[in-house]
Amino acid sequence: MKKKTSLGAWVFIWGGYKEDPIPLEKVIQRPARLNFDGIEVTAFPPHLDLNDKERRIEVKKMLDDNGLKISGVAPPPGRGILDFDKIMMMSGGP
Numbered sequence: 001m002k003k004k005t006s007l008g009a010w011v012f013i014w015g016g017y018k019e020d021p022i023p024l025e026k027v028i029q030r031p032a033r034l035n036f037d038g039i040e041v042t043a044f045p046p047h048l049d050l051n052d053k054e055r056r057i058e059v060k061k062m063l064d065d066n067g068l069k070i071s072g073v074a075p076p077p078g079r080g081i082l083d084f085d086k087i088m089m090m091s092g093g094p
Contacts, residue, residue, distance in 0.1 A: 006039055006040055007034075007039050008074065038070060038071035040074060043076065
C-alpha cells in the first residue's frame with residue numbers, strides 16, 4: 001500500500017501568517033504541485049466557514065480540480081467536532 005501524504009492548511013493562517021494569511025486557493029495548489037494526496041482543511045475563517053454552503057462547494061471543486069482529498073479537519077479553536085455531514089459532503093463521502 002502506497003503511503004499517502006497531506007498538508008495542514010492551518011499552518012498558513014497562524015504564526016508568521018497571522019497578519020497576512022495565505023488564501024486557501026493558493027494553499028490548495030501547493031500540495032497538489034508537490035504530489036501530495038490530501039489536505040487538512042481549517043473549518044473556520046479565513047479559509048472556510050462550514051455554514052457557507054456556496055464556499056463548501058467552491059472548496060470541494062478546488063480540491064477535485066487539484067486531485068486532493070480531505071485528510072483531516074481542524075475545528076475552530078476551542079471547539080470540538082463540527083457538523084460531520086458538511087465535512088463528508090466536501091470529502092466526497094455519503
